[in-house]
Amino acid sequence: MRAIDIVGPRRSADALLRAVHRAGSVHLVRFDAPRGVGPAVFAPPGPDPATARVEGWRDAVGELAAVLGGSRPDPTALVELWSAGEDRLAAEVVAAATIRDEAAALTGERLRLAAQGDRFAAYRRVIESLRTLVPHLPSLRGYGSTAIVVDARYRSAVPLIRDELDAVTQGRCEVVAADLPPDRAAAILIYPLRHADEVRSLLGGRDIEEVTLPESLAGVPFDELLPRVDAEADAIAARIARTDAALGALRARHGSRIESLRLVLSDRVAEARALRDSALSDHLVLVSGWIPADRIDDLRDDLADALGPAVAVVERSDEPGPPPPGAPVALANRRLVRAFEPLASFVTLPLYGTIDPTPLIALTFPAFVGMMVGDVGYGVVLLLLLVLAHHLWRRSAAMAVLWPVGLVTAVSTIAFGVLYGEVFGDAGRRLFGIEPLWIDRVEAMIPLLVVAVSIGAAQVALGLLLGIANALALDRGREAVGRGALLGGMVAMFVAVGALARVLPVEAGGLAVVAILVALVVSAVAIGMAGPVEMVGIVGNVLSYARLMAIGLASVMLAIVANRLGGLAEDVLVGALVAIALHTLNIGLGFFDSSIQALRLHYVEFFGRFVEPGGIPYAPFRSVLEAGGATAPGGRS
Amino acid sequence: MEEGLRYIAAAFAIGLSGLGTAWAQSRIGAAGAGAIAEKPELTGRMIVLVAIPETIVILGFVVGLAVLVL
Structure with a gap:
């Protein structure tokens, strides 16, 4: 760079x-x-009125693009507008304003009709629940009716309303009520029309929802209301469909160009800000x-x-x-390794001028997952699932990462499966006599634990070495010395353990203890009290790699349980189904948990020793023509 | 008798460290759920954070194994 x-x-x-x-x-x-x-x-440069003007244009066109929604930019229009002068863009914005008025009118109409449709749906619910009561209603000339809705908790208020209505109409009234699921109750009040105002004032000021029918339904007898409401609702639905069609036509006619104009105006604003x-x-x-x-x-x-x-x-x-x-920072790796860049920079991007951890995670992430799952059958299943997913979602951005990472992980799982002699747990051994090439995980727990912790020691030591290199690259001498002391202390600790286990001579143990003390002092001087604390942390970091063996052991045990349970069933089909279900669960759990654990080992134990956080991603000043794949006159595609 | 005590010790090592891990994960998980509700883009990072305390139970497992085997 x-x-x-x-x-x-x-x-x-x-x-x-x-x-x-x-x-x-x-x-x-x-x-x-x-x-x-x-x-x-x-x-x-100082504030520029032209910039404010273009920002205003972009916002106005952006609103219109949002209303028209979902249109893709037209590459030809993008090129044409991108090369246009300000006068031409101004004319486009004026034209867009006309379209915006039309779109706003249609959208407003759409909202009004939708609200009306909701009201009719509400009428319908009330009328439906009261319909059963209609046959009991007196049909008297000169009488009016009012429907009311109350919360179900206040249903007891209906008899009180009846008493008051009795008093107002001198007993010439009727009230019928019914529940309105889920939590309301409705009632119809029948009363002489001449008392309508008094009834209205009686209901006013209380927490009662009076169902007021629209004017078009005023005076319609109750038993004819439902068909009329349905007819009105159908008419509204038809008008909504016509409005949607008009909006769709507007979108088809102008959507792509408006979206292109919005993108070009966004570019102009970006250029003005860059000039600032x-x-x-x-x-x-x-x-x-x-x-x-x-x-x-x-x-x-x-x-x-x-x-x-x-x-x-x-x-x-x-x-x-x-x-x-x-x-x-722009990470630059070869094709296969590049797929691991999102994993490497997931927590933080490394600082410019420091070591890119991508090649390292590309090597050890699949190895760790493979070491934990380690089963030929499971690896083959993952491979088949990946091939299927790649076939279905070939163009997906996620697949560009998942495919290579998953492929390498599946191959690693199969390879470790061969080393462990595992095909769907112990099924391969029991059915075909497959033996492990290297180690039997169930029998050789301790050797595998030693291997896992040794891998941890190697990776943490490598992390400290790379940390020293990074500290030197960043001109941080004390940090480099501190990390060197931690590395020395870690090696001395292992020598001391070797001496205790009588693998190394006792004299080496004595020297190692002295070295540990020296490393503690040097690290404390170089990086403060964090040094000795980190020294203890390193022990935890190394032992943390025991999960490579522990998670794997859990995985193979569950596979063996699946086979045993399947074998217990008297019916072959039932046994096979039980085994398949448990293996499916184990495959899902195994790959998910192993991936999380492998990532965690990298982020916490390994990267924590050398990756310098805070890298700024390389974000080139790039026009929409690049994104849209269009070609400007005289430009590169 | 001694053999039985070894098994009990191993069970304590892995059982108590498992409880410790579970408690830590419950706190991180609850905080993580809140954080994800605010910022769904943190989901991946939170999954990794929830896995952090599992070192405790792994260490318990190692100690339990050492008690049984060594």
């Missing part, structure tokens, strides 16, 4: 930013004036950024094509010492 300054004439500032945007390879940063150059020479982070003198514009070293020549060519020889790309000279803060 190289730090560059792009210098051009001030009058071409906008065109320069456009060309840099089109090139799509520069990670822009705020201009940082070199020593001795004050703000009087290079000052950031640049520096301007009386005659020059200066844009700072980072670019991969192998793309500098392409950038020079692109800028020369767009603006001629007046623009220069100047590389900042490397200064001795640690990498400058703010340098972005």
Whole structure:
């Protein structure tokens, strides 16, 4: 990654930013004036009314795009609009405003109709629940009716209302009530029409929902209401369908172009903001950024094509010492290893200039999962599932990572399965006499535990070595010494354990104890009290790798249980089903848990020793033309 | 008698460390559920965080095995 300054004439500032945007390879940063150059020479540009105007356009067009929703940009329109001048864009925005009015009217109509439809649905529910009562209603000329709805808890209020209604109408009234599932009750009040106002005031001011029918249904006899409500609801549904069709037609006619316009305006706003982070003198514009070293020549060519020889790309000279803060990180790995980059940078991206952990996790993650699951049958099942998923979701972004990572993991699982002699647990051995090539996990627990902890010791030691290298690269001498002391202390601890186990001579044990004490003191001096604490932590880190054996043991035991339970059934079919169900569970649990544990070992025990957190991802200033796959005149696709 | 005590010791080693792990995971899991409700993009990170205390039970397992075998 190289730090560059792009210098051009001030009058071409906008065109320069456009060309840099089109090139799509520069990670822009705020201009940082070199020593001795004050703000009087290079000052950031002040607020620009044109930027505010374009932002307003983008927001207005964005609202319209949201209303039209879901349209993909039209590549031809993108290219055409991207190259358009401001006047042309202004005309497009004016045209979009007309479409927005039309869309707003249709959307408003859609909302109004939907609300109306909801009201009719509510009427229908009330009428449905009261319909059974209708035959009991007196049919009298000069009488009116009012439907009310109350919360079921207040159903006892209905008789009180009846008493009051009796008093108002001198007994010439009727009240029928029914439950309105799930939690309300409805009632119809029948009373002489001349008492309508008094009834209304009687109901007013209480927590009673009066079901007021729309004007179109006023005066319709109750028993004719339901068909009329259904007819009205059908009419509303038809009008909603017509409105949706009109909105759909509007979307089909203008959606892609509006989305293209929105993206182009977003690009213009991004360019204006980038200019704000640049520096301007009386005659020059200066844009700072980072670019991969192998793309500098392409950038020079692109800028020369767009603006001629007046623009220069100047590389900042490397200064001795640690990498400058703010340098972005672009991990660059080969194809298979690249698939592991999301796993390697899942918790944090490493700082610029430090070691990329991706190749290491690409090697050990599949190995750890394979070591834990370690079963030929399970590996083959994973392989088949992956092939199926790859066939179904070939274009999915997740599959681009899952496919290579899963493939290597499945192969590793099969390989360890061969070493352990496991095919669906002990089924391979019992049915076909398959024997382990290396070790029987069930019988040789302790040797496998020693292997697991040894792998941990090796990986933690490697982490400390890489940590020393990173500390030196970042010019942090004390940290390097501290990590060196931790590494020395760790080796001494293992020597001491070896002496205790009488594998190594007793004299070596004595020397190791002295070395541990020296390492404790040195680490405390170099990195403070965290040093001795980390020394203890290292023991825990190394023992933590025992999970490579423990999780694997649990997995093989469950597989054996599946086979035993399957064998216990008297019916072959039932036995097979039981075994398949348990193996399926074990495959799911085994791969999920092993993956989590393998990741955890990397993030906590391994990366914690050397990965320097806080890397800034390389985010090149890239136009929508790149994203849309369109080609601008004279540009690269 | 001594053999029985060894089994009891191994059971204590793995049982108590299992309880410790479960308690730690319950606290992390509850906090994680809250964090994921606010920021669903933290789901992957939280799954890894929940796995962190499992070292306790792994160490208990190692101790239990050592008690039984060594």
